[in-house]
Amino acid sequence: MTQIQSAVPDNTQGVREMLRASGYSEKAIDYYINKPHMGQVSDADISSEMTGSCGDTMGITIKMENGLVSDAKYQVMGCAGAVSAAMAVVDLIKGKDLDYARSINDGAVFKVLQEIPVKKHHCIQLAVKTLHKAIDLQQMKQSA
Template sequence: MDKQTIPEMDEGGFDPGIMETAGYSATAIKFCNEQPNRGVLSDADQVSEVAGPCGDSITVYLRIREGKVDRAKALVSGCPGAVASAMAAMELVKGKTLTEALAIEEKDIVRMLEYLPDEKQDCIQLSAKALHKAVEEYVVAGPSFKKRE
């Protein structure tokens, strides 16, 4: 199903029944609707944005302390697959060294979500790309990176 077939609910979430019918796992639905890692970090050391070919976009906020990702948040504009994938990627990266963060692969996101419909694999790729871009830009810019306003 494409993102137009899963309408947003009035309270800002996606309909879990429709998502389940579309093939999302219960874990993916939970990540999508609860969005535990959604938001902006005002004290982020790195802010990076990636847009996918389908129109979805992910902005990643990372706070790095002592060489590890201390906090990670994301803002996502897109379908349920993009939201769930980004939330899972942010969960995976917490507590990781920068090297470990770069080693997070698409399969790790899939494993955390348990299952996304096959046509949502691009969402997983976008989330991994957004995470890697943020870490790589931090490594290049270093701790003196000036946060975007």
């Protein structure tokens, strides 16, 4: 990916109001504004990238220690729904094993986000599919 969405808007109150009016929960808005897991993990053990049907692109990098996810980050070129979904996925998988991470589904992410517009539910799917692709690629590597 050539561009990372990482700048925190100067006028966060205006952004918050706009996102609230669009149907985003405060939790989803906080993820979008703060982007706590945006970037790349150096020396990642697992990674993948996907582009969704809307054109949003995500890449995930994961670092493992003692069989658990010690760190994970997403790079996201996309909308508030894509950013917030990716950030929620990381919160769900940190400190967990890959079997648990592979069991994460759209509903679990939606539960963390609490609310995003219906037209943005595909962003949750993209974040989950990017995670699953990374885990599947890692498992194929290990079994080869």
